[in-house]
Amino acid sequence: MAVSGAPYRLRSAGDLPRRSPLAGLGAAYEHMWLIYRRTWRGSIFGSFVQPVLFLLAMGVGLGTYVDTASPDALGGVPYIQWLAPALLVSTVMQGSVFEATFPVLGGFNWDRRYHGMYATPLTPFAIAFGQLGWVVTRALMVASIFAFVILLFGAAATPGIVLAIPVAMLTALAFAGPVAAFMSTQRDTAAFNSIWRFGVTPLFLFSGTFFPIDRLPDFLQPIAWVLPLWHGVDLARALALGTVGQQPLLHLAHLVILLAGAIVGLVATYVMFKRKLER
Amino acid sequence: MTALLAAQRVLPIGLGGRRAWLLIERNLFVYRSGWLVLLSGFFEPLFYLLSIGFGIGGMVGDVPGPNGELIPYAVFVAPALLATASMNGAIAESTFNVFFKLNYAKTYDAVLSTPMAPGDVALGEIGWAVIRSSLYAIGFMVVILVMQLVQSPWAVFAIPAAMLMSFAFAAVGMAATTFMRSWQDFDLINIVIMPLFLFSGTFFPITSYPPALQLVVALTPLYQGVDLLRSLILGHIDATLLFHVVYLVVMGLAGLAVVARRLDRLLLK
Amino acid sequence: MTPDESPTPLIHARGLTKKFGEFTAVDAVDFDVASGESFGFLGPNGAGKTSTMRMVGCVSPVTAGTLRILGLDPNVDGPRIRGRLGVVPQQDTLDTELSVRDNLVIYARYFGMSHAEARTKADALLEFVQLAERAKDKVEPLSGGMKRRLTIARALINDPSILLLDEPTTGLDPQARHLLWDRLYRLKQQGVTLVLTTHYMDEAEQLCDRLVVMDKARIVAEGSPLQLIERYSTREVTELRFAVGVQETLDGQLEGLGERIERLPDRVLVYSNDGEAAAAAANQRGLRPETVLVRRSSLEDVFLRLTGRSLVD
Numbered sequence: 001m002a003v004s005g006a007p008y009r010l011r012s013a014g015d016l017p018r019r020s021p022l023a024g025l026g027a028a029y030e031h032m033w034l035i036y037r038r039t040w041r042g043s044i045f046g047s048f049v050q051p052v053l054f055l056l057a058m059g060v061g062l063g064t065y066v067d068t069a070s071p072d073a074l075g076g077v078p079y080i081q082w083l084a085p086a087l088l089v090s091t092v093m094q095g096s097v098f099e100a101t102f103p104v105l106g107g108f109n110w111d112r113r114y115h116g117m118y119a120t121p122l123t124p125f126a127i128a129f130g131q132l133g134w135v136v137t138r139a140l141m142v143a144s145i146f147a148f149v150i151l152l153f154g155a156a157a158t159p160g161i162v163l164a165i166p167v168a169m170l171t172a173l174a175f176a177g178p179v180a181a182f183m184s185t186q187r188d189t190a191a192f193n194s195i196w197r198f199g200v201t202p203l204f205l206f207s208g209t210f211f212p213i214d215r216l217p218d219f220l221q222p223i224a225w226v227l228p229l230w231h232g233v234d235l236a237r238a239l240a241l242g243t244v245g246q247q248p249l250l251h252l253a254h255l256v257i258l259l260a261g262a263i264v265g266l267v268a269t270y271v272m273f274k275r276k277l278e279r
Numbered sequence: 280m281t282a283l284l285a286a287q288r289v290l291p292i293g294l295g296g297r298r299a300w301l302l303i304e305r306n307l308f309v310y311r312s313g314w315l316v317l318l319s320g321f322f323e324p325l326f327y328l329l330s331i332g333f334g335i336g337g338m339v340g341d342v343p344g345p346n347g348e349l350i351p352y353a354v355f356v357a358p359a360l361l362a363t364a365s366m367n368g369a370i371a372e373s374t375f376n377v378f379f380k381l382n383y384a385k386t387y388d389a390v391l392s393t394p395m396a397p398g399d400v401a402l403g404e405i406g407w408a409v410i411r412s413s414l415y416a417i418g419f420m421v422v423i424l425v426m427q428l429v430q431s432p433w434a435v436f437a438i439p440a441a442m443l444m445s446f447a448f449a450a451v452g453m454a455a456t457t458f459m460r461s462w463q464d465f466d467l468i469n470i471v472i473m474p475l476f477l478f479s480g481t482f483f484p485i486t487s488y489p490p491a492l493q494l495v496v497a498l499t500p501l502y503q504g505v506d507l508l509r510s511l512i513l514g515h516i517d518a519t520l521l522f523h524v525v526y527l528v529v530m531g532l533a534g535l536a537v538v539a540r541r542l543d544r545l546l547l548k
Numbered sequence: 549m550t551p552d553e554s555p556t557p558l559i560h561a562r563g564l565t566k567k568f569g570e571f572t573a574v575d576a577v578d579f580d581v582a583s584g585e586s587f588g589f590l591g592p593n594g595a596g597k598t599s600t601m602r603m604v605g606c607v608s609p610v611t612a613g614t615l616r617i618l619g620l621d622p623n624v625d626g627p628r629i630r631g632r633l634g635v636v637p638q639q640d641t642l643d644t645e646l647s648v649r650d651n652l653v654i655y656a657r658y659f660g661m662s663h664a665e666a667r668t669k670a671d672a673l674l675e676f677v678q679l680a681e682r683a684k685d686k687v688e689p690l691s692g693g694m695k696r697r698l699t700i701a702r703a704l705i706n707d708p709s710i711l712l713l714d715e716p717t718t719g720l721d722p723q724a725r726h727l728l729w730d731r732l733y734r735l736k737q738q739g740v741t742l743v744l745t746t747h748y749m750d751e752a753e754q755l756c757d758r759l760v761v762m763d764k765a766r767i768v769a770e771g772s773p774l775q776l777i778e779r780y781s782t783r784e785v786t787e788l789r790f791a792v793g794v795q796e797t798l799d800g801q802l803e804g805l806g807e808r809i810e811r812l813p814d815r816v817l818v819y820s821n822d823g824e825a826a827a828a829a830a831n832q833r834g835l836r837p838e839t840v841l842v843r844r845s846s847l848e849d850v851f852l853r854l855t856g857r858s859l860v861d
Contacts, residue, residue, distance in 0.1 A: 006731070007672035009707045010739050013558055013583060013618050016628055019660050024627070027657040034654055035645045045466050050473055057477035061487055062335065065352075069340030079338075106644075111687075116641030118607050120658035120706075121631040190313075197319040205330035215334055278609055279568075279602075 024122040028130025031117070032103075032137075047142045051091040052149050058210065059083045059155060074212070077241060081157040084150045085164040085240035086209040086233040089171050091146060092139045093229055096172035097200055099135045100180040101192050107131070108276060109187055115277070124274035132176060132269055139172035140165065157241045164236035170258045171232030177265010181272040203229045208237075228261045298395050302403025303410065305390075320411070321418045324364040328423070331482065332356045343484050345506065345515045357428045358509040359481040361419050361441055365412045366475070366501055369445035372408040373452035374468055378459055387546055397542040405449045405535075412445035413438060423512075431514020440511060440524075444504040447527040450534025451500075457541035475501040503527055556619060557582050558710055558741055559604060563613030566599045573599040575765035576613060581710075581743055586736050588756035589745040590847065592855070595762040597745035598638060601714045604743065606630050618709060631659060634708030636699050638715050642687045649674065649683040652702055659706040666705075673701040677731060693724025700731065711735065713744040717751060729754055749847040763855045773847055780853045781845040782807050784823035788830060788837040789815040798835070805829050810852060819849070 059080030066079040074082045107114035107127075117127050143165040150156050183192070206216060207229040213221055224230040235254040238244045244251050310317045336352035344350040380386035387400055416438045423429055455468065479485075479501035485493050496502055507523040510516065538545075557580040566574040574596040581587045589597040602608035603615060606622040606629050615622055617629045642651050649670050656666030674680045677697035682690065690698065696716065703711055716732070717725040732755055736742055746752050752759055753773045761769045761776070769776060786806065790798070795816065802809050806820030816837075820826045823842035830837070 005738050006676045006704060006735050006740075007669065008704060008735065008738050008740060011632075011707055011709060013556075013632075013709050015709075016618060016620065016625075016632055017660075018628055019631065021627070023660055024658065027654070027660075030657055031643075031654045034650055035643070038645060038647075042463050042466055045470055045473075050469070053473055053477050057482055058335075061478070061483040062339065064487065065339045065342060065483060066335065070338045073338045111644040112639060112641040113643045114641075115607075115637065116643070116655075116702075117658060119605060119630060119633070119635035119637065119641070120655065121627040121660070122658050123627055190316075193316055194319065197322060201323060202326050205326050206334070210330060211334035211338060215337055277607065279607075 019121055021123050021125055024120075024126035025130055025133070028117060028122060028126045029133050029137075031113075032130065032134035036134075047091075047095055047138075048145050048149075051087060051142075051146055054091075055080070055084060055087055055150070055153065055155065058087070059153075075243075077157060080153070080155045081241065082237065083210065084153075084155040085161055085236040088143055088146045088150065088161075088164050089168045089232045089236045090204050090207070090209045090229065092143050092168040092172050093175050093232065094200055094204060095142055096135050096139055096176040097179050097195070099138055100132075100176035101183050101189075101195075103131060103134075104180050104183040105186060105189065105192075108184060114273070118277045124277050125270060127277070128180075128270045128273040129266070131180065132173065132266060135176040135180075136169050136173055139169045143168040160242050161240040163239040167232055167236040167239065167258070170255075170262055171228060171236075174228040174232070174258050174261030174265055177262060177267075177269050181265065181268035184269070184272040184276050203227060208233050228258060231255075231257045298399040299402035299406055301395065302390065302400055303407045306403075306407045317411070317414075320364075320368055321415050323367075324360040324415070324419055325422060327360050328353070328357055332360070332428075343486060344513055345510045350513070353426075354428050354430065354513070355484075355509070356482060357423045357426075358437070358512045359479075359505045361416060361423075361437065362444060362501065362504040362508045363476050363481055364415055364419065365441045365444040365504065366448045367472070368412045368415060369408045369448035370452045370468065370472055372411060373404060373449040374456050374459075374465065377404055377453060377456050378462075378465070381456075381545065391546060397546040398539070400546060401453060401535075401538050401542055405446065405453060408449035409442050409445050413442045416441035429512055431512065433514045433516060434512045437508050437511045440504070440507050443524065443527050443531070444507075447500065447504075447531035447534070450531040450538065452534075454534040454537035454541070457538060457545040475499060480505050500526070500530060558618060559587075559743070560616040561604075561614065564600070564603065564610065564615050565612040566596070566603060566608065567611045572765050574603070577760075577762075577767045579760055579767065579770070581741065583709075584739050584741055586742040586755055586757045587744075588752045588759035589743075589762055590747070590749075590752050590759050590851065591745075591762035592747055596765040597762055598714055600762075601712055601743070601745055604710075605633060605635050605712055631706065632709045634703030634706065634711040636696075636703050636711070636713040636716055638718070640695050640699050642695060642698060642702070644687045647684050647686060648679060648690070648698060651687060651698065652705055655702050656705045661706075669705055670701075673704055676704075677701040678727075691724070693720050693727065696720060696724070696728060697731070700728070704735075708740070710741045710743060713742065715745055715747070717746075717748065725751075749851070752847055761851060761854055768854045769850070776847065776850045777845050779850075781849040782819040783821045783845060784819075784826075785843055785845050785849060786818040786820065786823045786826040786830075787815050787839075787841040787843065788818065788827075788835070789839045789841075790837050801833060801835060805833075808853075817849070817852075819845070 063079035063083065066073070114127050118124070147161050147165055150161055179195070186192070206220070207213070207224060207227065213224045213230060216224070231254040235251055235258070238247075238251050332353035336356065339352040341349035342352055342355050344355060390400060391397065420429070420434065420437060424434075452468075459465065479496060479499055481501070485496045485502070488496060503523040503526045507520055507527075510520055559579070559581040561580070562578050563576045564574060564578070565572070565576050577596075577600065579587075589600060591597050599608065603610055603622065604617060606617065606626040610623060618632055620629050622629055643654070646654065652670035652673060653663070653666045656669055657663070661669065671680070671683070674683055677700060679694060679698055679701065682694065687695065687698070700713075700716070713732070717728055720728065729751070732742065736755070742755065744755060756773060758770070758772050759776070760767045769780065771779065795811070798816075802816060802818075806818040806826045808819040810817040810819070818826045818830070827840050827842060830840075
């Protein structure tokens with residue numbers, strides 16, 4: 001191999017260009033796209049096919065029994081129409097927890113990608129928000145395809161199902177932020193397994209996705225208020241069924257709580273990433 | 280006797296399965312510190328039972344049971360959740376965990392540098408999956424007994440039946456793992472398991488399907504376990520249960536035979 | 549296009565200190581690195597080398613003292629300075645989910661290069677570190693030496709004014725080390741300013757124009773490898789290895805064999821300007837070592853003298 005010198009251009013020591021932190025954010029986000037371009041095949045079943053199967057089994061299979069046995073239980077809405085927007089938000093929530101777990105653990109501990117990024121002009125701000133920006137992008141992708149499938153199934157009560165997409169993105173951020181912040185303190189997946197088993201799975205099952213939360217025992221209902229999934233589920237459902245006007249204050253509260261969760265998550269992730277990188 | 284010898288030739292016992300117990304002991308050591316993970320496996324079917332069985336169940340009302348009589352939805356779904364938990368546990372243990380130990384933790388490299396043989400590893404891991412699932416089965420049976428979802432003394436046989444199921448699925452899962460090259464391949468497992476989980480008469484009766492489809496579903500592996508456990512727990516005993524048992528035994532032995540043939544490929548790379 | 553010839557050092561540290569809670573990792577060190585220089589931090593594990601490097605790399609806030617890199621303060625202009633640095637960290641930070649080439653391309657993007665620029669530069673650098681054939685492969689199956697070379701290529705993507713290398717060859721086999729040294733030597737000849745840490749004496753002697761020896765968070769000596777050897781050692785060293793148990797019985801018999809005697813657990817080092825003469829003197833005194841080795845003095849001896857212990861512990 002005819003290599004003599006390095007492809008290196010000696011620059012003046014005073015050549016110190018300034019760049020805006022937003023330029024770094026774009027590059028950090030681009031990094032996630034580059035990874036996705038190599039790994040997207042692996043995510044197809046989990047993000048797109050699996051939710052559709054759930055919609056079929058629960059919405060159509062079990063839904064038929066619900067509609068026959070209790071036609072008025074859900075305000076006269078067929079079970080599948082009632083379930084679909086909620087399942088969309090719940091599915092996106094689960095995906096966002098994943099996207100805030102393994103990339104963060106890997107970035108700090110496995111291939112230590114974040115440390116490599118921080119050795120460049122990138123700031124903790126760019127690294128943290130590039131990661132969360134990607135989570136929201138994935139939420140947009142999964143939610144859009146899911147919404148399209150729901151429309152295709154004729155499982156949408158109104159075109160309002162489209163509005164479930166931004167609600168799902170907001171819910172994703174409200175979950176991914178705190179999870180990413182927490183995961184930055186972890187060294188392995190041990191805690192994640194507990195989060196999944198005792199956090200995500202119960203939320204998925206008890207946050208009003210499959211049945212109204214007023215069917216939960218009274219003492220459990222306040223918990224739904226504390227955890228963000230119910231807010232996302234209930235808001236998306238109201239938008240999809242066109243019933244927002246019936247309880248405007250409740251739905252406004254959902255939105256405010258989701259926004260608060262998202263902001264807290266963003267700030268927490270930024271603070272934790274900064275602390276972890278600057279040692 | 281000759282049948283036994285023939286079986287020994289095909290199955291990993293011939294490779295020295297007697298030390299398999301040592302691998303089970305190793306797994307017990309691991310979970311002595313990670314008991315929370317072990318315990319958490321018990322909560323998953325319980326959460327599903329509370330949510331699907333009682334939450335949605337209240338809106339579903341009664342559904343047709345194994346012999347067509349109407350039963351409350353929670354009674355219908357509880358045995359199916361035990362069956363799916365046995366399947367999921369066995370598959371997770373024999374595929375993801377084995378693959379991880381094989382390629383990342385390098386657990387077996389150390390194990391195989393001792394008198395332990397590949398057959399010990401295979402039987403040990405499958406045995407461990409069966410032991411684990413029997414623990415969950417006992418716990419779950421106690422819970423549904425307390426919730427009065429058990430309708431017959433035949434239900435005690437649900438525990439060995441759940442163990443049989445996890446044997447069958449763990450053997451086939453391990454056989455599948457011998458063909459896995461990367462994590463990407465595990466999507467294939469999900470692609471098989473997820474539809475089984477949702478459509479094997481677990482959450483709604485298979486009488487909802489058109490007759491042709493009913494027949495197809497009735498031949499899938501999870502349905503054998505679901506119907507077997509449901510019939511035992513409800514005390515509905517007939518000849519089809521024998522078919523389910525034979526099906527699961529054959530499935531497990533077939534899985535073991537494949538594992539025996541491909542073990543070296545899996546463990547002695 | 550011409551390098552800055554001004555006498556202002558590229559790195560200027562005075563009283564530089566790093567504390568983690570109560571623990572002082574770097575204790576008030578002073579040093580300067582001039583443009584085009586190859587500068588080394590030598591010392592055992594835990595001496596404070598990596599902490600110093602991380603402060604210079606602008607990824608670890610300075611606890612106290614002054615640090616100026618390219619004339620700027622890292623606490624104020626961290627990202628701007630990092631834009632002109634190339635970093636080879638102790639542990640690789642390559643993205644294992646991307647191909648070899650994409651690792652370089654995305655890194656170039658972090659420095660604000662266009663896609664076209666990034667690709668051209670990535671390919672040229674892969675050629676330089678002899679990884680062009682592996683461009684499309686994933687990172688994981690690469691050998692340790694290849695990963696290290698890829699990390700060096702990545703650190704060069706922005707034509708850095710300073711290349712920081714934290715233990716660049718630790719854990720590599722001899723062949724991989726020599727290949728890496730060769731590439732670094734070429735860079736040095738092209739005028740790249742190198743700052744490296746190592747606990748290998750031969751590496752420091754090969755690559756460094758000037759170095760500091762660190763021990764227990766402080767700088768204990770500074771100079772070129774030759775200067776340090778002249779100052780803290782003699783020209784030659786005679787190593788005497790005795791049978792087990794014999795060394796303990798030699799009290800009083802070793803004095804005066806050389807300028808200085810160092811007794812290690814496994815052998816005795818005699819420092820003198822004529823090693824053969826020292827060996828002959830030992831023989832005359834009736835000492836019968838199992839083996840005798842006369843060698844040129846090295847940085848290892850400097851280190852032993854300065855810290856009172858060998859690098860092995």
